[in-house]
Amino acid sequence: MNLSDLPTPALVLERPILARNMAAMATPLARHRVTLRPHLKTAKSIDVARLALGGRPGGITVSTLAEAEYFVSYGITDILYAVGITPEKLVQVAKLNGAGADIAVITDDPETAAVIGAYPTPIRAMIEIDCGEARGGILPEDPALLLLAAALAPRFAGVMTHAGHSYAACDRAQIAAIAEAERTAVVRAAERLGAAGYAVPIVSMGSSPTTLAAPSFNGITEVRAGVYMFGDLFQAAIGTHGPDDIALTVLASVIGRRPEAHRFLIDAGAIALSKDRSTQATAHDYGYGLVRSLAGQASFGTAIVQRAYQEHGVVGADPARPFPALKVGDKVRVVPNHTCLTAAAHDRYFVTDDNVEVAAVWPRVNGW
Amino acid sequence: MNLSDLPTPALVLERPILARNMAAMATPLARHRVTLRPHLKTAKSIDVARLALGGRPGGITVSTLAEAEYFVSYGITDILYAVGITPEKLVQVAKLNGAGADIAVITDDPETAAVIGAYPTPIRAMIEIDCGEARGGILPEDPALLLLAAALAPRFAGVMTHAGHSYAACDRAQIAAIAEAERTAVVRAAERLGAAGYAVPIVSMGSSPTTLAAPSFNGITEVRAGVYMFGDLFQAAIGTHGPDDIALTVLASVIGRRPEAHRFLIDAGAIALSKDRSTQATAHDYGYGLVRSLAGQASFGTAIVQRAYQEHGVVGADPARPFPALKVGDKVRVVPNHTCLTAAAHDRYFVTDDNVEVAAVWPRVNGW
Numbered sequence: 001m002n003l004s005d006l007p008t009p010a011l012v013l014e015r016p017i018l019a020r021n022m023a024a025m026a027t028p029l030a031r032h033r034v035t036l037r038p039h040l041k042t043a044k045s046i047d048v049a050r051l052a053l054g055g056r057p058g059g060i061t062v063s064t065l066a067e068a069e070y071f072v073s074y075g076i077t078d079i080l081y082a083v084g085i086t087p088e089k090l091v092q093v094a095k096l097n098g099a100g101a102d103i104a105v106i107t108d109d110p111e112t113a114a115v116i117g118a119y120p121t122p123i124r125a126m127i128e129i130d131c132g133e134a135r136g137g138i139l140p141e142d143p144a145l146l147l148l149a150a151a152l153a154p155r156f157a158g159v160m161t162h163a164g165h166s167y168a169a170c171d172r173a174q175i176a177a178i179a180e181a182e183r184t185a186v187v188r189a190a191e192r193l194g195a196a197g198y199a200v201p202i203v204s205m206g207s208s209p210t211t212l213a214a215p216s217f218n219g220i221t222e223v224r225a226g227v228y229m230f231g232d233l234f235q236a237a238i239g240t241h242g243p244d245d246i247a248l249t250v251l252a253s254v255i256g257r258r259p260e261a262h263r264f265l266i267d268a269g270a271i272a273l274s275k276d277r278s279t280q281a282t283a284h285d286y287g288y289g290l291v292r293s294l295a296g297q298a299s300f301g302t303a304i305v306q307r308a309y310q311e312h313g314v315v316g317a318d319p320a321r322p323f324p325a326l327k328v329g330d331k332v333r334v335v336p337n338h339t340c341l342t343a344a345a346h347d348r349y350f351v352t353d354d355n356v357e358v359a360a361v362w363p364r365v366n367g368w
Numbered sequence: 369m370n371l372s373d374l375p376t377p378a379l380v381l382e383r384p385i386l387a388r389n390m391a392a393m394a395t396p397l398a399r400h401r402v403t404l405r406p407h408l409k410t411a412k413s414i415d416v417a418r419l420a421l422g423g424r425p426g427g428i429t430v431s432t433l434a435e436a437e438y439f440v441s442y443g444i445t446d447i448l449y450a451v452g453i454t455p456e457k458l459v460q461v462a463k464l465n466g467a468g469a470d471i472a473v474i475t476d477d478p479e480t481a482a483v484i485g486a487y488p489t490p491i492r493a494m495i496e497i498d499c500g501e502a503r504g505g506i507l508p509e510d511p512a513l514l515l516l517a518a519a520l521a522p523r524f525a526g527v528m529t530h531a532g533h534s535y536a537a538c539d540r541a542q543i544a545a546i547a548e549a550e551r552t553a554v555v556r557a558a559e560r561l562g563a564a565g566y567a568v569p570i571v572s573m574g575s576s577p578t579t580l581a582a583p584s585f586n587g588i589t590e591v592r593a594g595v596y597m598f599g600d601l602f603q604a605a606i607g608t609h610g611p612d613d614i615a616l617t618v619l620a621s622v623i624g625r626r627p628e629a630h631r632f633l634i635d636a637g638a639i640a641l642s643k644d645r646s647t648q649a650t651a652h653d654y655g656y657g658l659v660r661s662l663a664g665q666a667s668f669g670t671a672i673v674q675r676a677y678q679e680h681g682v683v684g685a686d687p688a689r690p691f692p693a694l695k696v697g698d699k700v701r702v703v704p705n706h707t708c709l710t711a712a713a714h715d716r717y718f719v720t721d722d723n724v725e726v727a728a729v730w731p732r733v734n735g736w
């Protein structure tokens with residue numbers, strides 16, 4: 001089957017770019033001798049996970065318990081569930097761990113830590129550190145740090161942080177500075193815990209931008225990153241990868257033409273693309289995505305999806321070019337703003353090696 | 369099972385509000401003696417479709433062929449697929465029609481119309497009219513109107529339009545004016561076709577706001593509307609329904625607390641809520657959703673989801689109130705900006721009649 005035969009909208013994954021992005025992440029990590037614990041929140045696919053692990057048996061990060069259960073079913077046991085746990089969710093974690101998994105959880109909440117510490121079956125738990133994002137976690141100097149470790153006691157497995165605010169940085173130097181702040185925050189927390197007599201087996205940091213820009217991983221035992229695998233227009237804008245390193249696109253059909261208004265309609269709208277507008281905050285606003293040819297080429301210049309309705313995308317053609325010679329039914333590919341959210345609406349990847357043939361179909365695990 | 373026992377995030381549907389919203393739509397339509405062809409793009413559920421049809425055997429609108437196939441499998445045969453068709457997609461429509469369905473398609477493209485007209489099996493087709501939204505369709509005075517009808521010839525089934533630009537209106541009077549423009553556009557197209565000798569069995573208009581505000585349906589044979597069933601913060605802002613008529617919410621767990629910053633974290637983020645920000649354009653910006661109690665009460669005042677990460681929602685508590693007495697694991701409900709997109713990430717509804725018990729679980733048909 002060829003890409004041109006697929007029903008639309010559909011998610012297309014270019015395997016050569018995926019492989020290149022994975023190599024681009026492996027190189028600096030090998031230089032620094034730090035282990036990657038790939039975050040599968042973007043890919044949600046065992047096929048991608050195996051490539052990301054590069055032959056290692058496991059050690060992954062997930063964002064939902066549905067992902068955890070799915071990856072356990074494929075034999076991956078070493079999993080970090082990197083969203084603050086609740087007491088209720090420990091039941092499902094314990095069940096999976098009882099069936100052979102080793103899922104670690106994270107917390108920054110004293111009451112939850114006490115529940116984990118006293119849980120009838122062992123569940124490893126890490127303390128979440130806030131390195132500046134102001135989302136989850138406690139500051140490294142917070143007095144609660146030692147209280148949390150004490151509450152977790154035999155289940156305490158380490159510290160972790162995530163510099164999600166690196167996404168708001170404008171250039172590599174800024175991201176490198178955030179990466180260093182990310183490292184020092186979590187290492188400082190580990191030092192305080194070490195000084196108080198706790199073994200801190202895992203000291204984990206990571207986001208794709210900071211992992212690729214970090215000047216040092218001293219004191220870090222592992223990094224977590226996910227979006228680097230596929231890339232997107234936003235990550236290209238902040239320099240995580242180059243503009244041609246985006247492996248994921250949405251295949252769409254032209255469903256209407258307005259040559260006089262210099263625009264056309266496609267059947268990829270707000271669900272197929274997501275309403276993420278992250279490039280709006282960067283130097284170049286790509287609307288709801290950049291439109292390329294069926295073969296993935298930049299044949300339409302600056303054409304972007306200007307409006308996104310539930311199942312309609314309104315494409316503004318490049319004003320500097322003649323109206324594209326596209327008929328209703330012809331296919332295009334849309335490069336996404338934010339690959340994690342665009343992928344989320346699709347249940348599978350159509351994998352291609354040559355932008356012509358579908359080489360494989362890889363399912364995704366969506367939902368919760 | 370109670371709502372409080374559900375894994376989170378989860379989609380909660382309040383059946384009494386759903387019934388009320390359906391009655392609120394039925395009343396003006398009964399007065400005007402016009403038929404509703406409910407749009408199931410929002411609900412994507414046979415259980416909701418049956419309620420929307422109120423005992424009639426069918427006559428629905430869909431936004432994807434996956435919806436069409438799903439509803440056909442439940443015995444609904446009279447279906448309008450209201451997104452511009454492509455020649456390739458006719459194959460699936462023909463297959464479903466061959467199995468007993470009667471799916472009508474829409475087009476505004478002469479080449480596609482010629483394919484439909486010459487298709488080996490009959491597929492009814494309507495001409496899409498642009499009444500001012502500038503998305504799909506031709507203007508009612510466009511010379512192409514008669515050419516399209518000629519190309520469709522024996523398959524020509526009528527004209528349809530959609531005033532999606534009613535969503536940008538500020539008050540009921542503006543929406544009523546857009547509704548009248550919607551009506552006159554599609555009726556004018558029908559008149560031109562009638563004058564040229566074509567029978568025009570279907571003259572279809574509709575959006576939830578215009579259907580509820582329309583002063584007249586003269587010349588209209590049916591209306592299409594969907595979002596009115598569930599409602600959302602945006603539709604409340606433009607007056608489609610009242611602020612207490614929102615039937616759909618996302619159940620979420622508190623996963624972190626920052627009393628000193630007057631905010632807390634929930635496990636409903638950009639996927640569970642969508643990144644739709646439609647209330648940003650209205651008088652009151654609700655961020656990524658308004659936070660209510662587990663019982664659906666306005667217990668947290670103006671608390672909204674201020675930031676939405678993939679699986680994290682950052683809730684800003686009401687500055688005029690003390691920090692909510694919520695522990696990690698406690699549950700809240702998030703009222704969405706745009707119900708169609710919020711529902712899209714979830715595979716089922718947990719239906720409640722009393723905001724306590726789960727009375728039913730209704731699956732959804734997502735994807736394409």
